[in-house]
Amino acid sequence: MEKLLKLLAITSVAHGSAIKLSAAAPKDASDPIPEAFVSYSIEFASFPDFAGMSPAYQPHQLTMLICSGNNSSPNTFSNNLLNNLGNLTGTKPYIRVGGNTQDYALYNASLPYALNGTINPSKSPDYPTTVFIGPSYFESYNTWPNTKFIHGFNMGLGGKNSAGWATLINTVPLACKALGGGKLLWWEYGNEPDLFSTSAQGAVRPSDWNEATYVSQWLNGTRAIKAALQSACPDLTSNSTYGYLAPSFAGTGNHLKPVKTFQSGITADQDIKLISSHKLVSPLLL
Numbered sequence: 001m002e003k004l005l006k007l008l009a010i011t012s013v014a015h016g017s018a019i020k021l022s023a024a025a026p027k028d029a030s031d032p033i034p035e036a037f038v039s040y041s042i043e044f045a046s047f048p049d050f051a052g053m054s055p056a057y058q059p060h061q062l063t064m065l066i067c068s069g070n071n072s073s074p075n076t077f078s079n080n081l082l083n084n085l086g087n088l089t090g091t092k093p094y095i096r097v098g099g100n101t102q103d104y105a106l107y108n109a110s111l112p113y114a115l116n117g118t119i120n121p122s123k124s125p126d127y128p129t130t131v132f133i134g135p136s137y138f139e140s141y142n143t144w145p146n147t148k149f150i151h152g153f154n155m156g157l158g159g160k161n162s163a164g165w166a167t168l169i170n171t172v173p174l175a176c177k178a179l180g181g182g183k184l185l186w187w188e189y190g191n192e193p194d195l196f197s198t199s200a201q202g203a204v205r206p207s208d209w210n211e212a213t214y215v216s217q218w219l220n221g222t223r224a225i226k227a228a229l230q231s232a233c234p235d236l237t238s239n240s241t242y243g244y245l246a247p248s249f250a251g252t253g254n255h256l257k258p259v260k261t262f263q264s265g266i267t268a269d270q271d272i273k274l275i276s277s278h279k280l281v282s283p284l285l286l
Helices: 002-014 044-051 076-089 135-142 162-178 211-232 258-263
Strands: 040-043 054-057 064-068 095-098 105-107 115-118 130-133 149-153 184-189 244-249 272-277
Touching (some): 040 044, 044 115, 044 135, 105 162, 184 272, 211 258, 244 258
Parallel strands (some): 095 149, 149 184, 244 272
Antiparallel strands (some): 054 064, 115 130
16 A cells, blocks of 8 residues: 555656645545455366365376365465455455356266366467366365355356356356355356457357347346346345356457447346456556
């Protein structure tokens, strides 16, 4: 906070004015750090490793990542880091489980381990683009006490083929039961859908993909999620417990535009709790 205030002062001086900083905050000042000011996004395919599922590589098959284990083997190192940040800021960081691989993840009920991911170097050298998750994937949500999560559902394949749609319907009960008891922050349906038709890893929508079509598919998917929640976890369907991080675009200048998306009616169900837009920030700017 001290560095931020100094930066503001320097910026002001550069524009021809000065800001005098008091040694103490005014009595009526609000808390300068909001709840969970420091939070993190963890790639969907990496979450079992960060949270407690120990990764094991198959011999002679370096493109295959298998995450196995259960909630009896938590990653205490990660949890200690989160606890330390929580002690400093007053709130343990929120964790978004999502990213590119959430839109590749298909559910396999018979998978004996949490996740099976295959890296295709021609698509992406640093994360798997063929991803299967099993029931034990959701045990990772039990390894970090007093942590709130955003869980990302697969819209990339979920709105494209029957396997993706079945994954959405079949994983809602698993996710909501794992995130009951106050662990759920919000849901997310689709990561960076503004790139679905232009992705370097392979387009999952046609070239005429537009805001109206996206909104139609998003509403269809989120309504299916809510219907599944009403059956499996009805306590997570009230206005205080049900909502989304959206639209989770990669930026403001891509194929889909945020303003047009909202004009197309993405807020029809009044269930967007946090507006999300991604942007890479150079470390030199921090």
